[in-house]
Amino acid sequence: xxxxxxxxxxxxxxxxxxxxxxxxxxxxxxxxxxxxxxxxxxxxxxxxxxxxxxxxxxxxxxxxxxxxxxxxxxxxxxxxxxxxxxxxxxxxxxxxxxxxxxxxxxxxxxxxxxxxxxxxxxxxxxxxxxxxxxxxxxxxxxxxxxxxxxxxxxxxxxxxxxxxxxxxxxxxxxxxxxxxxxxxxxxxxxxxxxxxxxxxxxxxxxxxxxxxxxxxxxxxxxxxxxxxxxxxxxxxxxxxxxxxxxxxxxxxxxxxxxxxxxxx
Amino acid sequence: xxxxxxxxxxxxxxxxxxxxxxxxxxxxxxxxxxxxxxxxxxxxxxxxxxxxxxxxxxxxxxxxxxxxxxxxxxxxxxxxxxxxxxxxxxxxxxxxxxxxxxxxxxxxxxxxxxxxxxxxxxxxxxxxxxxxxxxxxxxxxxxxxxxxxxxxxxxxxxxxxxxxxxxxxxxxxxxxxxxxxxxxxxxxxxxxxxxxxxxxxxxxxxxxxxxxxxxxxxxxxxxxxxxxxxxxxxxxxxxxxxxxxxxxxxxxxxxxxxxxxxxxxxxxxxxxxxxxxxxxxxxxxxxxxxxxxxxxxxxxxxxxxxxxxxxxxxxxxxxxxxxxxxxxxxxxxxxxxxxxxxxxxxxxxxx
Numbered sequence: 001x002x003x004x005x006x007x008x009x010x011x012x013x014x015x016x017x018x019x020x021x022x023x024x025x026x027x028x029x030x031x032x033x034x035x036x037x038x039x040x041x042x043x044x045x046x047x048x049x050x051x052x053x054x055x056x057x058x059x060x061x062x063x064x065x066x067x068x069x070x071x072x073x074x075x076x077x078x079x080x081x082x083x084x085x086x087x088x089x090x091x092x093x094x095x096x097x098x099x100x101x102x103x104x105x106x107x108x109x110x111x112x113x114x115x116x117x118x119x120x121x122x123x124x125x126x127x128x129x130x131x132x133x134x135x136x137x138x139x140x141x142x143x144x145x146x147x148x149x150x151x152x153x154x155x156x157x158x159x160x161x162x163x164x165x166x167x168x169x170x171x172x173x174x175x176x177x178x179x180x181x182x183x184x185x186x187x188x189x190x191x192x193x194x195x196x197x198x199x200x201x202x203x204x205x206x207x208x209x210x211x212x213x214x215x216x217x218x219x220x221x222x223x224x225x226x227x228x229x230x231x232x233x234x235x236x237x238x239x240x241x242x243x244x245x246x247x248x249x250x251x252x253x254x255x256x257x258x259x260x261x262x263x264x
Numbered sequence: 265x266x267x268x269x270x271x272x273x274x275x276x277x278x279x280x281x282x283x284x285x286x287x288x289x290x291x292x293x294x295x296x297x298x299x300x301x302x303x304x305x306x307x308x309x310x311x312x313x314x315x316x317x318x319x320x321x322x323x324x325x326x327x328x329x330x331x332x333x334x335x336x337x338x339x340x341x342x343x344x345x346x347x348x349x350x351x352x353x354x355x356x357x358x359x360x361x362x363x364x365x366x367x368x369x370x371x372x373x374x375x376x377x378x379x380x381x382x383x384x385x386x387x388x389x390x391x392x393x394x395x396x397x398x399x400x401x402x403x404x405x406x407x408x409x410x411x412x413x414x415x416x417x418x419x420x421x422x423x424x425x426x427x428x429x430x431x432x433x434x435x436x437x438x439x440x441x442x443x444x445x446x447x448x449x450x451x452x453x454x455x456x457x458x459x460x461x462x463x464x465x466x467x468x469x470x471x472x473x474x475x476x477x478x479x480x481x482x483x484x485x486x487x488x489x490x491x492x493x494x495x496x497x498x499x500x501x502x503x504x505x506x507x508x509x510x511x512x513x514x515x516x517x518x519x520x521x522x523x524x525x526x527x528x529x530x531x532x533x534x535x536x537x538x539x540x541x542x543x544x545x546x547x548x549x550x551x552x553x554x555x556x557x558x559x560x561x562x563x564x565x566x567x568x569x570x571x572x573x574x575x576x577x578x579x580x581x582x583x584x585x586x587x588x589x590x591x592x593x594x595x596x597x598x599x600x601x602x603x604x605x606x607x608x609x610x611x612x613x614x615x
Contacts, residue, residue, distance in 0.1 A: 143377045162284070169475050261571055
């Protein structure tokens with residue numbers, strides 16, 4: 001089985017801090033990581049390959065600037081067989097529809113039986129690219145996967161909802177979006193780290209895939225959505241902070257507000 | 265596949281109802297509220313679309329009562345349990361026929377599964393997790409944007425907000441998180457137009473098989489419906505640290521316990537109770553943050569709460585800045601004492 005995992009390089013938002021003066025995000029020096037959900041998807045792909053042990057392959061693909069190469073090499077060091085980076089100025093500024101169009105073209109080019117993406121990326125947080133790739137490729141999908149079991153000729157996925165779960169049987173070719181709960185990613189293998197930095201990451205440019213989509217439907221200009229304004233959230237007026245209280249005084253201060261606001 | 269809907273023919277604000285186990289969820293009513301505002305500004309009407317199986321017609325009346333003038337009912341056995349393709353095809357066929365101007369979905373695990381595929385199949389834009397929706401009055405970016413849907417959403421953990429337009433395609437589509445828009449007043453006995461729609465599904469549309477439906481009791485609690493949330497973070501110290509919070513939550517009508525990410529990541533409490541960007545967005549009447557310092561991604565999920573009380577040892581933490589009332593002190597002492605004080609107060613109020 002040809003398993004392809006779509007990964008995204010994202011800033012480690014756990015490390016992102018606010019500039020106390022401008023209230024802007026400080027992104028300088030913030031490390032880049034493989035998005036958590038994607039990494040869980042990659043781990044699952046590696047486990048499937050090991051379980052099948054029949055010559056199945058795991059390929060990783062990413063779209064982004066040349067620096068995203070680092071994330072792909074990390075995936076190789078975890079055990080992926082091949083890596084591709086879709087990188088071109090013409091891809092820049094794509095919204096989820098345009099991004100999915102480009103990645104779907106890349107997937108058609110490299111070939112696949114099972115596509116795994118993360119549910120959502122921690123920077124954009126839309127959860128749209130996975131389903132939109134599946135749509136472009138006319139694949140059945142199961143999103144929000146929290147468990148996965150292989151059967152003889154199908155995959156059974158535990159699909160999480162807010163109030164329950166479905167056990168869903170799906171046949172390849174198909175697309176699955178992974179929750180970070182799906183699996184605990186392994187560490188990079190020391191031997192493979194060296195190999196990863198010596199191996200080639202395939203580059204896919206606009207020229208390589210331009211015949212697979214309408215070139216007017218990608219990039220900043222071709223995206224159906226347009227960001228017209230970005231702003232930092234207006235600060236809320238400050239409340240009161242009480243210090244140096246005894247436990248009794250603290251309770252009294254809270255009780256006063258609870259009663260005043262009819263909360264009890 | 266794609267369909268082209270011309271701007272001038274696109275009419276109506278559609279709300280795709282969130283139906284779980286045959287029951288339309290509160291987020292749908294919240295969407296009806298904002299849809300009515302948008303529709304009034306446009307001089308158009310609201311249509312709530314309910315998809316489901318046998319018995320789903322019982323869900324029509326509440327939608328009328330929360331203010332939807334029209335309800336479109338799509339009833340088919342294949343729509344009983346949520347499966348992507350039958351839902352996507354039914355909504356796509358509806359949009360192709362009715363040509364709406366705006367389509368809104370709840371940003372739930374269902375809405376976020378189906379909406380991207382519908383938008384992709386049509387070739388139109390979709391904005392995820394909007395916190396603000398308004399009709400452009402022509403005084404913003406360009407005068408010719410007048411009448412477009414301005415969709416505002418947080419990015420990068422909630423500090424940066426972006427306003428997004430879909431200028432060239434219809435319908436304009438958005439998902440909205442549960443709990444973000446206010447719930448409109450219910451008008452008991454209100455009626456409206458009921459329209460039935462045949463989704464034109466075929467057996468091949470069921471391209472996956474539901475082997476089993478797993479009801480999970482732990483997940484049954486929906487913290488987005490709670491009126492009061494007593495929320496714990498790093499400061500509670502461990503799984504047992506949530507116990508006094510549960511005791512306190514019991515003293516409030518509609519009180520529940522929630523958590524920041526750290527409690528969930530450490531396995532102290534179940535994931536369904538997590539508030540924040542990677543958890544749920546909540547807007548309770550009271551949010552009491554106990555030992556939560558207030559990482560950006562947590563604040564993004566609760567900052568619109570009606571009233572916020574923070575109990576924390578660190579007076580300079582972000583949660584203290586956000587809170588309406590911040591109390592600097594030891595939550596392990598204050599929380600149990602507060603529970604006792606509320607009990608005593610309630611007794612004093614009994615006649």
